[in-house]
Amino acid sequence: MPRITGPIKRRHPISVEEVTALKKLTDRPIKFTVPGPFTMAQQAQNDFYPTTREAALAYAEAVREEVQDLFAAGADIIQLDEPYMQARPQAAEEYGIEALNRALQGTSGTTCVHICFGYAALIHERPEGYSFLPQLHQACCHQISIETAQSDLDCSVLSALSEQTILLGVIDLSTPEVESVDTIVGRVKRALAYIDKERVVLAPDCGMKYLPRDASYSKISNMVAAARILREEFGESLG
Numbered sequence: 001m002p003r004i005t006g007p008i009k010r011r012h013p014i015s016v017e018e019v020t021a022l023k024k025l026t027d028r029p030i031k032f033t034v035p036g037p038f039t040m041a042q043q044a045q046n047d048f049y050p051t052t053r054e055a056a057l058a059y060a061e062a063v064r065e066e067v068q069d070l071f072a073a074g075a076d077i078i079q080l081d082e083p084y085m086q087a088r089p090q091a092a093e094e095y096g097i098e099a100l101n102r103a104l105q106g107t108s109g110t111t112c113v114h115i116c117f118g119y120a121a122l123i124h125e126r127p128e129g130y131s132f133l134p135q136l137h138q139a140c141c142h143q144i145s146i147e148t149a150q151s152d153l154d155c156s157v158l159s160a161l162s163e164q165t166i167l168l169g170v171i172d173l174s175t176p177e178v179e180s181v182d183t184i185v186g187r188v189k190r191a192l193a194y195i196d197k198e199r200v201v202l203a204p205d206c207g208m209k210y211l212p213r214d215a216s217y218s219k220i221s222n223m224v225a226a227a228r229i230l231r232e233e234f235g236e237s238l239g
Contacts, residue, residue, distance in 0.1 A: 002044040003045045008055070009062065019075050032070050032077070033079040033114075036082035037100065038082055063080065076109060077110045077143075086115050086130055111140075111142050113143070114145035114206070115133060116205065148187060155190055158191060169204060173206055184222055200238055204219070204223070
């Protein structure tokens with residue numbers, strides 16, 4: 001567990017060098033992920049700040065500096081991972097959005113927030129709904145990344161998020177079994193009753209690092225095929 005013994009200060013991040021190197025290898029849009037300030041404050045032992053809220057806001061200042069540098073280095077999208085907003089909803093209600101918005105204030109590119117139930121390989125039981133999700137309509141991010149596949153999420157909650165683009169998690173990462181294209185199409189369609197197709201982008205539920213490479217590749221390939229089918233039916237606006 002990280003320990004906070006003095007003012008939180010950002011060091012030169014290796015991530016900026018990684019973005020610079022990646023820009024030389026591709027002409028495609030680049031997305032980079034950093035931990036969110038609320039989650040870091042929940043994971044740290046705070047021996048310096050009077051409250052966890054103040055620690056989260058200090059983390060937010062450091063995250064904002066890093067996000068600005070990553071955009072300056074050429075990143076197109078920056079995602080902040082905030083799984084602890086789901087895990088500790090009461091604290092998130094108190095200052096989670098405040099910390100998140102401070103981290104994103106004044107940023108120049110497209111920003112995304114990922115809120116999840118934890119790595120599927122480690123946390124097997126999934127609730128059918130988020131304990132903290134509608135509140136993100138107050139966040140100043142452009143996109144929100146959520147899980148729906150493994151949890152069989154009740155997608156009616158998406159009605160509360162009327163502005164941001166939704167990265168819709170439609171790939172179950174708890175198993176290496178590759179879901180069919182039709183299964184993925186069905187997962188997307190159950191969400192389209194609650195959100196405009198122009199604001200949907202297909203995505204895995206969360207990170208894929210615990211899956212075998214061949215299974216991961218096949219799952220993503222089927223997701224791409226599902227996107228093609230959905231575009232043919234609903235139009236090119238569906239991502």
